[in-house]
Amino acid sequence: MQTVIHVAGLHKAYGDFEAVRGIDFDVSEGEVFGLLGPNGAGKTTTVEILEGLRPRTQGDVKVLGFDPEISKRDLKNHIGVCLQATNLPDKLRVHEALDWFAAFYSQRADRNKLLQRLQLWEKRNDFYSKLSGGQKQRVALALALVNDPHLVFLDEPTTGLDPQVRLEIHTLIEELKATRRTVLLTTHYIEEAERLCDRVAIIDAGKIVALGSPRELQERVFGQSRIEVVTVHPMLGDLPSIEAVAKHSVSDDFKTLVVHSTKPARTLPDLIRWIDQKGFELEDIHLKRPTLEDVFIELTGKKLRD
Amino acid sequence: MLNSYLTQIRMNLRLTLRNRMALFFSYIFTLVFFGVAAINGGGGNGLQLINIVLGLGVLGSGLFGVGMRAVQDREQNILRRFKVAPLGPGPILVSGLATVLALQLPNLAFMVLMAHRFLGAPLPPRPFSLLIFVCLGLLAFASIGAIIAALANSMQEGILLTQLFYFPMLFLSGITFPITGFPMWLQTVAQFIPMTYFTTGLQPILRGRETLLDNAVSAGALALTTVVGTFLAVKLFRWEKEEKLRPAAKLWLLAVLGPFLLLGAWQMYAKTNIAKTKVLARDVARNRSSLIRDARLFLGDGTVIDQGSVLIKDGKIAEIYTGPAPDAKALRADAIEAAGKTLLPGLIDVRVHLSLLGLPITDPEAYQNPDANFDRELAAYLFSGVTAVKSIGDQPDMVLKHQATNATGEKLGAELFAGAGTDDRTYDAALAAAEGMQAFIAGRTDLLDRSLVRQVIPRDWFAQAKQSLNSPAFQTARQSARPVNLDVSKQSLAAAYRSGATLVTGTDSGLPMTVHGPGVHRELQLWVEAGVPPAAALQGATYNAARLLHADQRIGLIRKGYEASLLLVDGNPLQDISATERISTVFFKGERISRADIFEQK
Numbered sequence: 001m002q003t004v005i006h007v008a009g010l011h012k013a014y015g016d017f018e019a020v021r022g023i024d025f026d027v028s029e030g031e032v033f034g035l036l037g038p039n040g041a042g043k044t045t046t047v048e049i050l051e052g053l054r055p056r057t058q059g060d061v062k063v064l065g066f067d068p069e070i071s072k073r074d075l076k077n078h079i080g081v082c083l084q085a086t087n088l089p090d091k092l093r094v095h096e097a098l099d100w101f102a103a104f105y106s107q108r109a110d111r112n113k114l115l116q117r118l119q120l121w122e123k124r125n126d127f128y129s130k131l132s133g134g135q136k137q138r139v140a141l142a143l144a145l146v147n148d149p150h151l152v153f154l155d156e157p158t159t160g161l162d163p164q165v166r167l168e169i170h171t172l173i174e175e176l177k178a179t180r181r182t183v184l185l186t187t188h189y190i191e192e193a194e195r196l197c198d199r200v201a202i203i204d205a206g207k208i209v210a211l212g213s214p215r216e217l218q219e220r221v222f223g224q225s226r227i228e229v230v231t232v233h234p235m236l237g238d239l240p241s242i243e244a245v246a247k248h249s250v251s252d253d254f255k256t257l258v259v260h261s262t263k264p265a266r267t268l269p270d271l272i273r274w275i276d277q278k279g280f281e282l283e284d285i286h287l288k289r290p291t292l293e294d295v296f297i298e299l300t301g302k303k304l305r306d
Numbered sequence: 307m308l309n310s311y312l313t314q315i316r317m318n319l320r321l322t323l324r325n326r327m328a329l330f331f332s333y334i335f336t337l338v339f340f341g342v343a344a345i346n347g348g349g350g351n352g353l354q355l356i357n358i359v360l361g362l363g364v365l366g367s368g369l370f371g372v373g374m375r376a377v378q379d380r381e382q383n384i385l386r387r388f389k390v391a392p393l394g395p396g397p398i399l400v401s402g403l404a405t406v407l408a409l410q411l412p413n414l415a416f417m418v419l420m421a422h423r424f425l426g427a428p429l430p431p432r433p434f435s436l437l438i439f440v441c442l443g444l445l446a447f448a449s450i451g452a453i454i455a456a457l458a459n460s461m462q463e464g465i466l467l468t469q470l471f472y473f474p475m476l477f478l479s480g481i482t483f484p485i486t487g488f489p490m491w492l493q494t495v496a497q498f499i500p501m502t503y504f505t506t507g508l509q510p511i512l513r514g515r516e517t518l519l520d521n522a523v524s525a526g527a528l529a530l531t532t533v534v535g536t537f538l539a540v541k542l543f544r545w546e547k548e549e550k551l552r553p554a555a556k557l558w559l560l561a562v563l564g565p566f567l568l569l570g571a572w573q574m575y576a577k578t579n580i581a582k583t584k585v586l587a588r589d590v591a592r593n594r595s596s597l598i599r600d601a602r603l604f605l606g607d608g609t610v611i612d613q614g615s616v617l618i619k620d621g622k623i624a625e626i627y628t629g630p631a632p633d634a635k636a637l638r639a640d641a642i643e644a645a646g647k648t649l650l651p652g653l654i655d656v657r658v659h660l661s662l663l664g665l666p667i668t669d670p671e672a673y674q675n676p677d678a679n680f681d682r683e684l685a686a687y688l689f690s691g692v693t694a695v696k697s698i699g700d701q702p703d704m705v706l707k708h709q710a711t712n713a714t715g716e717k718l719g720a721e722l723f724a725g726a727g728t729d730d731r732t733y734d735a736a737l738a739a740a741e742g743m744q745a746f747i748a749g750r751t752d753l754l755d756r757s758l759v760r761q762v763i764p765r766d767w768f769a770q771a772k773q774s775l776n777s778p779a780f781q782t783a784r785q786s787a788r789p790v791n792l793d794v795s796k797q798s799l800a801a802a803y804r805s806g807a808t809l810v811t812g813t814d815s816g817l818p819m820t821v822h823g824p825g826v827h828r829e830l831q832l833w834v835e836a837g838v839p840p841a842a843a844l845q846g847a848t849y850n851a852a853r854l855l856h857a858d859q860r861i862g863l864i865r866k867g868y869e870a871s872l873l874l875v876d877g878n879p880l881q882d883i884s885a886t887e888r889i890s891t892v893f894f895k896g897e898r899i900s901r902a903d904i905f906e907q908k
Binding site for chain 1: 309310313317324325379382383386387390391393
């Protein structure tokens, strides 16, 4: 499998402030690669270096075989980029926007198909200023695809959109994936990363703190599932030793018990048996795999949207 | 690559045409301005109007065209989107400049055609020079606008900075009104302003007097500003409003203005462009149209029209109407009501000595600046309605120099002829000089008290002359002067007139007590006293004198096609010759002379 993005020992300093302090990763062809991190972690800086918008201080970077700092024009010609918070002139019609940007590239996608795929066909003659937020974001996506790129950078493509539109855009990204296009996605939405990304890099304070598929990350951090038991009355008494339980904790009112297990299939029957023996009235019991959010909090000590 | 430029230009055009504000300022505004000025304009054939329309169009749409768009697009995060596309700031700026040309050139061409069709302005005789020069102007101002946009951090700052450039250029460049009346230091400041050079090139090219090559320095400076400005605008280009600029970067603005700072510094020394602005302002004044209505016309050759009107256009007499005057508005001329007045050809003095002051002055300073004396004396003639003089016995280099500055119009004064004395077919009595010499010898200063005389003598000289005539300094001169007898001179003149000699007025102004300027008026009065009929006397001061100067093909007569150098006086000099001194208006080569300002020329 071909490497589309290669980053090794990337550093970027703004004066005394080091925004990126040694980042390494590779992205292969056809992969959807996610960059997760809180604001100011160095995500945007990293992405902009890859897109050829910013020079780097140190390190090796190859994108589609180009050094983004040297072959800026060639690189931009072959990638698609959807930036956050871009606008178009008010009095520009949707189809004109596509034709306009298409003229800058050496290869062009079929604009009519693009309009249909992004459900903009009905709106193709409307002025940009008349579009809704979701429609504007779809235009931005269409512009990122106007040169039929093999590598697409999507910088928080669904931020601020309603769930319906977000789902549509998720579908679109899955379509891109199906056509073996490489996508580099930065996002605040954990579910988005979990659902769409083949691999995720978690960035904090200019460094990658974890990298792998969402599942790998979850397992690497905890290697265990979480069983949550809620009862009507306080659960008094010690938990006996149950197979595969790594640790457990009880809430202050003794009504909620959390058990971490490496083998939940074994742990669960033993746990229920113990509750029956004790005669606690069970209100709820569920098994939860750790989310990427949990991983993120565990690794960075921060919430994603701080 | 070319494709992205073309698309960029096409989209720029399309978006501008959809933008009501831009449309208003590019087209409607100029059209309305044109209309208002055309209805209101009066004198002139629209050339001056089209000059202003072109100048303002180039300045305004240039400065505000590219720059403000860029700042606005940056503020609204539109440029961000272009940042990730494979085109640099170069194509964006260059196609911005091209868009300004594409938007403005048809508009300006349309204005020229409108002025031609409705105001009778001639089509530009040098269209190629004009086109290139206008393009250079648009590009230069657009690139200054682009630099301002690159330096401004917000829309407000951009507008403020642009206006900081716009208003001085508007008011100091001479495009809206002539700057020749400004104090010298301000005129010098104006020489640092790019628009000044556009203005001093545009007008003569528009009139066909000069080509692009004659304005090579100005054109070069505009081109250089375009190149430097565009280059720097590319270097300093910012795609996003978050990108901030070092405050020191604002000094780059000076680099764009560099060519003009150099030109201005050169002009502080050379002053050639300042002289040119004067010539151009004179051109404008000479090209206004006037209609002198319902005057008595003395045509110069003895013919009199009791009620007639004269149309002055492009510096020439365009038409003579007998009977009731036509409507001035219909002729696009300023109306000058002249009922009860008499219009004569400008008077001519065929014998003056500009190196002599005509006054008993002892102050050595009065003799230290002969250049200024020449200028003042020639102005005094014009002030007195004498539009041509012939210098006798003055230094040829001085005469040539003042002929040159007068011919271009840089200095306002009577037309200066030079050469030997009268020929033998004409009789030139010089009675005024004889009278002056008599007064000099007798130590009388009453001749200086005559109204017109007092008006042309510098104030401090007047007092000095009155005092020093009888002082020891002039005693020898007065005693050794050859006595003259005015009465004998008068009798000789009368005899010459009776014998049919051609009489011309030559005053010998510059000789003692005959000051430069009003000599011809006194000469005419003395002639009439001697028995010459007023009409014959006036013919001697106009047509006959013009013939002596071999200039009777263009001056000395009120005739269609002749130069509009005319004297309008109150009353009727054919009945009372002293009426010539009651000057109402003096016209010189079509310009209505502001007599009050004529001694204040800088």
